[in-house]
Amino acid sequence: MTDTAQRPTLEAVAARAGVSRATVSRVVNGGDGVREPLVERVRKAVEELGYVPNQAARSLVTRRHDAIAVVVAEPETRVFADPFFALQLRGISKELTAHDNQLVLLLTEGRDDHARVGRYLAGGHVDGALVFSLHLDDPLPGLIQHAGVPTVFGGRPDWSGDRRGVVYVDSDNRGGARDAVRHLVGLGRSRIAHITGALDQTSAVDRLDGYRDVMVDADPRLIVEGDFTPAGGERAMRELLVRCPDLDAVFAANDLTAAGALRVLRESGRRVPEDVAVVGFDDMLPVAEQTEPSLTTVRQDIEEMGRLMARLLLRGLDRHAVEQGVGAAPSSVVLPTTLVRRASA
Amino acid sequence: MTDTAQRPTLEAVAARAGVSRATVSRVVNGGDGVREPLVERVRKAVEELGYVPNQAARSLVTRRHDAIAVVVAEPETRVFADPFFALQLRGISKELTAHDNQLVLLLTEGRDDHARVGRYLAGGHVDGALVFSLHLDDPLPGLIQHAGVPTVFGGRPDWSGDRRGVVYVDSDNRGGARDAVRHLVGLGRSRIAHITGALDQTSAVDRLDGYRDVMVDADPRLIVEGDFTPAGGERAMRELLVRCPDLDAVFAANDLTAAGALRVLRESGRRVPEDVAVVGFDDMLPVAEQTEPSLTTVRQDIEEMGRLMARLLLRGLDRHAVEQGVGAAPSSVVLPTTLVRRASA
DNA sequence: CTGAAAGCGCTAACAG
DNA sequence: CTGTTAGCGCTTTCAG
Numbered sequence: 001m002t003d004t005a006q007r008p009t010l011e012a013v014a015a016r017a018g019v020s021r022a023t024v025s026r027v028v029n030g031g032d033g034v035r036e037p038l039v040e041r042v043r044k045a046v047e048e049l050g051y052v053p054n055q056a057a058r059s060l061v062t063r064r065h066d067a068i069a070v071v072v073a074e075p076e077t078r079v080f081a082d083p084f085f086a087l088q089l090r091g092i093s094k095e096l097t098a099h100d101n102q103l104v105l106l107l108t109e110g111r112d113d114h115a116r117v118g119r120y121l122a123g124g125h126v127d128g129a130l131v132f133s134l135h136l137d138d139p140l141p142g143l144i145q146h147a148g149v150p151t152v153f154g155g156r157p158d159w160s161g162d163r164r165g166v167v168y169v170d171s172d173n174r175g176g177a178r179d180a181v182r183h184l185v186g187l188g189r190s191r192i193a194h195i196t197g198a199l200d201q202t203s204a205v206d207r208l209d210g211y212r213d214v215m216v217d218a219d220p221r222l223i224v225e226g227d228f229t230p231a232g233g234e235r236a237m238r239e240l241l242v243r244c245p246d247l248d249a250v251f252a253a254n255d256l257t258a259a260g261a262l263r264v265l266r267e268s269g270r271r272v273p274e275d276v277a278v279v280g281f282d283d284m285l286p287v288a289e290q291t292e293p294s295l296t297t298v299r300q301d302i303e304e305m306g307r308l309m310a311r312l313l314l315r316g317l318d319r320h321a322v323e324q325g326v327g328a329a330p331s332s333v334v335l336p337t338t339l340v341r342r343a344s345a
Numbered sequence: 346m347t348d349t350a351q352r353p354t355l356e357a358v359a360a361r362a363g364v365s366r367a368t369v370s371r372v373v374n375g376g377d378g379v380r381e382p383l384v385e386r387v388r389k390a391v392e393e394l395g396y397v398p399n400q401a402a403r404s405l406v407t408r409r410h411d412a413i414a415v416v417v418a419e420p421e422t423r424v425f426a427d428p429f430f431a432l433q434l435r436g437i438s439k440e441l442t443a444h445d446n447q448l449v450l451l452l453t454e455g456r457d458d459h460a461r462v463g464r465y466l467a468g469g470h471v472d473g474a475l476v477f478s479l480h481l482d483d484p485l486p487g488l489i490q491h492a493g494v495p496t497v498f499g500g501r502p503d504w505s506g507d508r509r510g511v512v513y514v515d516s517d518n519r520g521g522a523r524d525a526v527r528h529l530v531g532l533g534r535s536r537i538a539h540i541t542g543a544l545d546q547t548s549a550v551d552r553l554d555g556y557r558d559v560m561v562d563a564d565p566r567l568i569v570e571g572d573f574t575p576a577g578g579e580r581a582m583r584e585l586l587v588r589c590p591d592l593d594a595v596f597a598a599n600d601l602t603a604a605g606a607l608r609v610l611r612e613s614g615r616r617v618p619e620d621v622a623v624v625g626f627d628d629m630l631p632v633a634e635q636t637e638p639s640l641t642t643v644r645q646d647i648e649e650m651g652r653l654m655a656r657l658l659l660r661g662l663d664r665h666a667v668e669q670g671v672g673a674a675p676s677s678v679v680l681p682t683t684l685v686r687r688a689s690a
Numbered sequence: 691c692t693g694a695a696a697g698c699g700c701t702a703a704c705a706g
Numbered sequence: 707c708t709g710t711t712a713g714c715g716c717t718t719t720c721a722g
Contacts, residue, residue: 007469009699020709025701033707052468056404057699060714065401067449086431093452097461102470105415105450107438116442123397124352125447230635259635290575290604354715365693370717380691402715405698694721705710 091306176337177210233260293343436651521682522555578605638688
């Protein structure tokens with residue numbers, strides 16, 4: 001743990017280059033409108049002194065921070081169970097980095113933290129926020145709207161409040177689910193069960209809706225609630241085998257759930273896909289490729305979702321500064337999914 | 346994307362409360378040495394105006410940011426393959442939050458990014474850094490030393506430079522490996538193979554050393570290099586079965602590797618644990634509990650590692666400010682591991 | 691115990 | 707094109 005040295009200031013650079021602070025500032029910020037020889041001199045002085053601008057001083061006057069908050073609600077739930085979050089974060093990071101923005105990560109644990117996050121956002125520490133509000137009835141979106149920070153949501157937020165200007169990036173969960181179930185139908189299956197995700201998340205609800213779109217008058221007993229975890233998948237699968245021993249296919253709300261279901265099917269002596277075909281959702285590689293048999297699933301480009309969220313936010317920020325409301329506000333994006341065929345269906 | 350409203354300043358609060366800016370500042374920062382009735386008045390004004398201090402202005406004078414950078418090198422490698430990183434991050438976040446510090450996440454992709462990170466750290470945007478330098482011969486530690494930012498490393502860094510004051514938090518990889526192998530020996534196994542991790546990471550090297558501590562004159566053919574991934578585990582296991590068909594146990598460098606090995610063992614018709622006992626490392630629940638059979642493994646408390654890193658860093662920062670070198674500098678910590686017995690050994 | 695005053699380092703008019 | 711001049715909002719001596 002070394003000591004932080006005293007950093008040189010604009011003043012010092014100006015003195016060394018024999019110009020005014022203003023000129024140094026201009027050069028440091030792109031050098032427009034400064035004659036070449038001066039630019040050279042200043043650059044040299046900056047180099048020699050190892051000058052780095054003080055971001056606090058700069059923010060104080062520009063009111064920009066070049067920093068974006070990423071808010072993740074309640075990591076305990078799903079976020080840390082699979083690499084989903086990590087991938088999305090990576091996409092976000094790449095995009096932010098490309099635009100010289102910093103990523104401030106705000107993880108919340110339960111209700112108390114909401115207030116803290118709200119305060120932080122309202123405090124004007126960041127230029128915008130990327131929010132993963134996974135749960136229905138989450139107070140976060142409201143808080144954020146109140147804080148007045150430009151925001152893009154990850155996943156369609158379920159929000160009863162004012163929807164104007166709510167921007168989100170989501171996968172086509174419903175369409176993807178339809179594809180999955182249609183694929184099973186195409187395989188000649190008719191008793192197709194569905195293990196849902198945690199139904200307090202819009203993604204789970206949307207996937208269930210997609211299932212219903214195809215299985216218009218499905219036997220209600222074929223639908224069992226899961227929670228996006230392998231354990232939930234096991235539990236649900238056991239229940240299904242009791243309720244509907246004649247089922248010949250399962251559409252699981254995600255790959256982890258499918259993995260749990262596969263295990264139970266194997267234990268019960270059902271062959272996959274011969275007796276029961278199984279389709280998952282996510283195409284989480286470490287999971288989908290490792291199950292036995294490997295998993296047919298619906299792929300979504302998670303990293304791209306992250307990148308897109310960041311892009312949308314930054315674009316909005318720009319317009320904000322430049323055109324003041326001219327041009328359409330950025331609008332939500334729903335990314336397509338693709339079915340990946342492997343061995344399980 | 347809503348507009349950012351004009352925030353009230355200290356001045357405004359002072360006016361409303363009928364006191365000076367200085368007094369408001371004192372109250373906001375703890376209220377020491379201000380008479381109770383005034384404190385009340387100020388608090389009320391703050392409340393009514395929804396005042397939140399401007400961090401940039403504050404940092405400008407205090408030179409504190411109450412922000413810590415978390416630097417993760419090359420996410421592609423291991424970090425995003427398993428929930429390891431996410432858990433550690435969570436521990437870090439909890440600790441930082443408890444001390445009112447923000448978490449600035451810096452993900453790097455390749456060499457070019459190192460320079461960017463170095464610049465950022467040197468720029469004095471944060472009070473300290475938590476660095477995951479997973480690879481041998483990583484230039485990052487050097488850059489950081491150069492930047493002069495107080496730093497705690499996650500995992501023992503392999504660093505040829507000046508070791509003075511290098512602080513890290515690590516698991517007892519070597520001891521844990523010894524426990525694992527001893528357990529296998531205790532089970533009466535004698536032909537115990539080891540699938541290593543990626544040997545450009547100290548954790549992999551340390552686990553290999555632990556294996557060798559117990560298997561002092563092990564047949565060198567029993568050691569095969571893996572890379573911490575299931576695919577690597579499969580490849581290594583296949584090779585082992587060819588090289589040493591008589592092996593009766595495998596110690597895998599992590600759970601993912603073990604999962605791959607288990608799959609190959611099953612395919613090859615070996616029963617686990619009857620024919621071949623298998624032990625992993627990490628106790629990554631989603632993996633270790635889901636394998637068939639469930640995995641005996643070495644547990645490390647990953648979240649605690651993260652928490653500890655943050656605690657160490659913050660403590661160092663404090664001392665820095667207060668005592669200026671008095672008292673011992675924080676030193677590295679190696680956390681113990683425990684063997685978790687399940688079905689595979 | 692409280693207020694007045696002096697910057698922290700930088701940018702952004704505004705002159706020249 | 708370049709320099710001068712005000713602050714941005716806050717903390718912190720220093721007087722009173």
